Amino acid sequence: MAKEYGEVQLFGVGGSPYARRVRIALEMKGVQYTYFEEDLRNKSDLLLKYNPVHKKVPVLVHNGKPLAESLVILEYIDDTWGNHPILPQQPYDRALAQFWSRFIDDKCLPAITKAAFTANKEERDNSAEESLEALQFLENELKHKFFGGETIGLVDIAAGFIAFWLPAIEEAVGLKLLSCEKFPKLHKWGQEFTNHPVVKENLPPRDKLVGFFKARYASITASK
Amino acid sequence: MGSQNVKLLSFLLSPIGHRVEWALKLKGVDYEYIEEDIFNKSNLLLKLNPVHKKVPVLVHNQKPIAESLIILEYIDQTWKQYPLLSQHPYQRALARFWGTVADKIAKTSWVAMCCSGDEQENNVKEAREVMDKIEEEIKGKKFFGGDNIGYLDLAFGWIPYWLPVWEEVGSMQIVDPLRHSAISAWITNFLTHPVIKDSLPPRDKMLVYSHRRKAEFSSTPRG
Numbered sequence: 001m002a003k004e005y006g007e008v009q010l011f012g013v014g015g016s017p018y019a020r021r022v023r024i025a026l027e028m029k030g031v032q033y034t035y036f037e038e039d040l041r042n043k044s045d046l047l048l049k050y051n052p053v054h055k056k057v058p059v060l061v062h063n064g065k066p067l068a069e070s071l072v073i074l075e076y077i078d079d080t081w082g083n084h085p086i087l088p089q090q091p092y093d094r095a096l097a098q099f100w101s102r103f104i105d106d107k108c109l110p111a112i113t114k115a116a117f118t119a120n121k122e123e124r125d126n127s128a129e130e131s132l133e134a135l136q137f138l139e140n141e142l143k144h145k146f147f148g149g150e151t152i153g154l155v156d157i158a159a160g161f162i163a164f165w166l167p168a169i170e171e172a173v174g175l176k177l178l179s180c181e182k183f184p185k186l187h188k189w190g191q192e193f194t195n196h197p198v199v200k201e202n203l204p205p206r207d208k209l210v211g212f213f214k215a216r217y218a219s220i221t222a223s224k
Numbered sequence: 225m226g227s228q229n230v231k232l233l234s235f236l237l238s239p240i241g242h243r244v245e246w247a248l249k250l251k252g253v254d255y256e257y258i259e260e261d262i263f264n265k266s267n268l269l270l271k272l273n274p275v276h277k278k279v280p281v282l283v284h285n286q287k288p289i290a291e292s293l294i295i296l297e298y299i300d301q302t303w304k305q306y307p308l309l310s311q312h313p314y315q316r317a318l319a320r321f322w323g324t325v326a327d328k329i330a331k332t333s334w335v336a337m338c339c340s341g342d343e344q345e346n347n348v349k350e351a352r353e354v355m356d357k358i359e360e361e362i363k364g365k366k367f368f369g370g371d372n373i374g375y376l377d378l379a380f381g382w383i384p385y386w387l388p389v390w391e392e393v394g395s396m397q398i399v400d401p402l403r404h405s406a407i408s409a410w411i412t413n414f415l416t417h418p419v420i421k422d423s424l425p426p427r428d429k430m431l432v433y434s435h436r437r438k439a440e441f442s443s444t445p446r447g
Contacts, residue, residue, distance in 0.1 A: 053325060053357050065314055072320045079313035091301040092287055098294045103275060137275055 005081070006063040008033035011047055013040060015204050015212055017161040018070040019058040023202045024157055025074050029081045071101050074154055086154045097148075100141060101158035108134040109161055116173045116213070117220050131177050135186060138162070142185045145192060156193055163190035164203050172213035230255040233269060234280040235262050237425050237433050239330065239382035240292045241280040246378050247296050249419045251303045293323045296375055308375040319376045322361065322368070326379040329354045333387060337394030337434065338441035344396060351398045355407065363406040366413055373417060377410075384411040385424055393434040 008026070010033050012019025026033050038047055038057050050059045050066035059066055060073045062080070067073050075098075078087045088094050111134055114127035138159065141147065147155035166178055167190070180187035193199055232248070232255050234241030248255050260269055260279050272281045272288040281288050282295045284302070289295050300308045309316050329351055336347035358380070362368060368376035383399065391397055401408045414420055 053354065062314070067314075067317050067321060069321050069324055072317050072324065075320065076313055076317035079316060091298050092284075092289070094301070095289045095294050095298040098297070099289070099291055102291060102294070107275075 005031050005033075007061075009036060009061040010034070010058060011036045011038050011044075011050070011061070012058040013038055015209055016057065017165050020202050020204070021070045021157045021160060022058050022060060022073050022077070024152075024160070024199055025077045025086060027202065028084045028086070028152070028198050029077065030083070031077070031081055071098075071105065071154075071158065074101075074157060078154070084151075086148065086152070086157065088148075088153070097154045100138070100147065100155045103134070103137070104155070104158045104161070108138070108159075112161075112166060112169070112177065115177065116169045116175055117216060119220050128175070128177065132182070135162070135178065135183055139183045139186045142189055146189065152193070152196060152199070156189075159189075160193065160199070162186070163193040164206075165209065168206060168209040169213050172210045173217045229283075229285045231258060231283040232256070232280060233258045233260050233272060233283070235260050237430055238262075238279060239386040242423065242425070243292045243378040243381055244280045244282060244295050244299070245423055246373075246381065246420060247299045247308060249423060250308070250373060251299065251306045253299070253303050293320075293327070293375075293379060296378060300375070306372070308369070308373075308378070310374075319368075319374070319379075322358075322376050323379040325354060325358075326376070326382075330382050333390055333398055335441075336396055336398070337390040338438045340442075344394065348396050348398060352400075355399055355404055359404045359406050362410045365410075367410065373414070373420070377414060381414065381420075383407070384414045386430065389427065389430045389434055393431065393438055 008031055010019065010022055010026070012022070012035065014037060023035070036044075036046075038044060040057070043055060047057065047059060048055055050061055051057075051068040054068055056068065058070055058073065059068050060076070061067075062076075067076055075087065078085060087097055108131070111127050111130040115124055115131045118124045118127065144150060146152050147159065162178065170176055170178070178187060178190065194203065230248070230253060232241075232244055234244065234257065236259060245257075258268070260266060262279065265277060269279065269281065270277055272283060273279075273290045276290060278290070280292055280295065281290050282298070283289075284298075289298050296308060309319055332347050332351045332354075336344050336351060339347065367373050368380065387399060391399075399407055399411075415424075
């Protein structure tokens with residue numbers, strides 16, 4: 001069984017949404033892999049060897065060949081293991097899926113992070129505004145049960161941050177962005193996503209996550 | 225086949241827009257070019273790219289696609305001649321990874337041009353470190369794509385022609401011909417390629433534009 005997949009290793013950190021994305025994709029496709037938890041304050045030699053450019057996780061290593069950047073890794077997984085496809089076949093639909101997942105990483109996540117974890121109130125408010133605009137684009141884009149249609153796709157996996165990490169941030173810092181009044185479809189999607197059998201097994205413990213975010217918020221607001 | 229209804233909304237001086245033009249030209253795809261005044265954005269742009277409001281936008285059979293690297297992949301899948309990406313999954317993934325690096329470092333180099341003092345020094349240092357890695361990637365190859373120009377050559381296409389302008393405007397150096405001899409050789413290969421050399425914007429206009437953006441950057445309060 002392992003021969004089909006070759007040797008697959010994943011380097012990540014438990015609380016990070018990016019490594020979880022890769023785990024969800026591998027597990028959806030039934031790919032056997034070995035997971036290595038990294039200590040980011042003490043990066044392993046292997047990590048530095050496999051990702052010399054960014055020195056970050058997650059890194060996937062397949063038969064000794066390393067890859068970094070979670071969205072790149074997700075596409076590679078889809079190209080390599082054809083069952084349970086997470087990207088559409090049609091070029092235009094693929095382009096849209098790539099567009100929205102990049103949007104999530106380049107616009108959504110940074111805005112949400114800044115809305116929560118900035119000392120300056122004006123910056124926080126501006127970022128909250130940006131976050132709401134970004135969430136509205138996603139709300140408008142959601143036309144089925146998932147972004148991928150009836151099954152989870154690339155965009156859903158990328159948006160996992162919004163389904164699970166965002167509510168934890170909201171609880172930790174007292175912020176409200178993803179309200180079900182403003183974003184009924186996205187709110188419902190978040191519940192469907194986190195209840196998906198593969199996703200459910202691949203989320204970090206919520207209380208630890210909230211604790212982590214509380215500590216982060218405290219250190220930022222204390223250093224004013 | 226598909227070439228009857230291809231439009232490209234772009235900006236003459238944009239290195240990112242040029243990636244798309246080069247791809248279409250390499251594949252011999254006919255297209256209608258629409259110039260956008262980025263200082264006075266048109267309703268067309270806002271309609272075609274409401275999310276980012278930026279060029280380039282490719283419109284094929286009335287369907288718009290934004291983000292240059294995504295457009296390159298779309299072009300490659302739609303018009304099969306002159307392939308830009310390898311068929312091999314790992315090589316494709318490597319190209320996509322380095323594409324994200326190309327975007328990041330283009331931004332870092334641009335910001336380095338716009339700022340000064342310590343901030344400039346930090347950005348230049350970061351860009352130089354990545355250039356050292358890019359040097360390793362191109363060693364022994366004519367192009368990143370091998371014998372022919374590929375996706376990654378287009379992604380890095382700002383280095384041969386735009387970066388020297390930014391270096392001049394910012395009084396800085398990011399590519400060092402001695403340290404980056406393989407990149408320098410690639411630069412010559414790229415700029416002398418028949419499709420590329422006839423598809424470059426006027427340098428004097430690039431200088432004026434870059435000076436203007438640098439001045440705006442300094443005068444805009446940043447938090």
